[in-house]
Amino acid sequence: MDSGIDMNTTTQTEIEANTELAIGTSALNLWYGDFQALYDINLAIKQGVVTSMIGPSGCGKSTFLRSVNRINERLGYVIINGSIDVFGNNIYDPEVELVQVRKQVGMVFQRPNPLPTSIRENILFGHKLHNRDKKYSRDDEDEIVEESLQQVLLWDKVKDHLKRKATELSLEEQQKLCIARLLPVKPRILLMDEPCSALDPKGTAAVEELIWELRGKYSILIVTHNMAQARRASEECIFMLMGKVIEHTDTADMFVTPQHQETADYIEGRYG
Numbered sequence: 001m002d003s004g005i006d007m008n009t010t011t012q013t014e015i016e017a018n019t020e021l022a023i024g025t026s027a028l029n030l031w032y033g034d035f036q037a038l039y040d041i042n043l044a045i046k047q048g049v050v051t052s053m054i055g056p057s058g059c060g061k062s063t064f065l066r067s068v069n070r071i072n073e074r075l076g077y078v079i080i081n082g083s084i085d086v087f088g089n090n091i092y093d094p095e096v097e098l099v100q101v102r103k104q105v106g107m108v109f110q111r112p113n114p115l116p117t118s119i120r121e122n123i124l125f126g127h128k129l130h131n132r133d134k135k136y137s138r139d140d141e142d143e144i145v146e147e148s149l150q151q152v153l154l155w156d157k158v159k160d161h162l163k164r165k166a167t168e169l170s171l172e173e174q175q176k177l178c179i180a181r182l183l184p185v186k187p188r189i190l191l192m193d194e195p196c197s198a199l200d201p202k203g204t205a206a207v208e209e210l211i212w213e214l215r216g217k218y219s220i221l222i223v224t225h226n227m228a229q230a231r232r233a234s235e236e237c238i239f240m241l242m243g244k245v246i247e248h249t250d251t252a253d254m255f256v257t258p259q260h261q262e263t264a265d266y267i268e269g270r271y272g
């Protein structure tokens, strides 16, 4: 398995040389107390592309995503070594403020989690939180709401019901709304942890279409258990196994000519 890591290791110099990276990690290790969940992760995730992350349950996908958003650190027993650079800045640098990280890196979870308020208030919530010192007119806010909902292909559907409770929307619409409410804060990276796992096939197809639509405007890292989804909706793919990165390559290449036996076994459904 170590040979797999060597193949895909990006050195610190390479990461520094490549300012086009959305996320660059170097020797990232993470422990939950005594249990090591991530081993020596060296990843170079490109800007403006959709990257999928696959691997069997428990291999560390969510742990990795949560590290890029610095959510893990709220747990007192988590220890992190190494670095994670977001657009060239190490987000674990003591001088980097958490609020800045959260501004740049938005996250969407398995189950849509809109606030129990109106559609409009959901969209404006993060924006207001990050701009407490600024004043926005009603017109400005209307524009933000429209633009965000347009981007997630939801505007036409909800424009006449903006005061409706977000929790009354279908799951697919709620998940789109959860993506939309990140956008006014102008994130550069969207992390999505199995964003379609609570959706039916039609909802899944709609959210996949949206992810594809957002490609280029954002750097998207999406965890999925759905191989077909990884193939359809991502340009690059990362395969993880037991806390390690085994392979990171073009999605098409990974599924047609995987370079490692473990990858081939996984995508052919032999485990996980």
Ligand SMILES: Nc1ncnc2c1ncn2[C@@H]1O[C@H](COP(=O)(O)OP(=O)(O)OP(=O)(O)O)[C@@H](O)[C@H]1O
Pocket (backbone or CB within 6 Å): 032, 035, 037, 055, 056, 057, 058, 059, 060, 061, 062, 063, 064, 075
């Ligand atoms: N808060 C936590 N405290 C202790 N151990 C944890 C915690 N969260 C995850 N783990 C452990 O870390 C390992 C990686 O978990 P993680 O949730 O990142 O896997 P995953 O690849 O996202 O799995 P799944 O596909 O089931 O979502 C697992 O062994 C898990 O039990």
Ligand SMILES: [Mg+2]
Pocket (backbone or CB within 6 Å): 061, 062, 063, 193
């Ligand atoms: Mg997970």
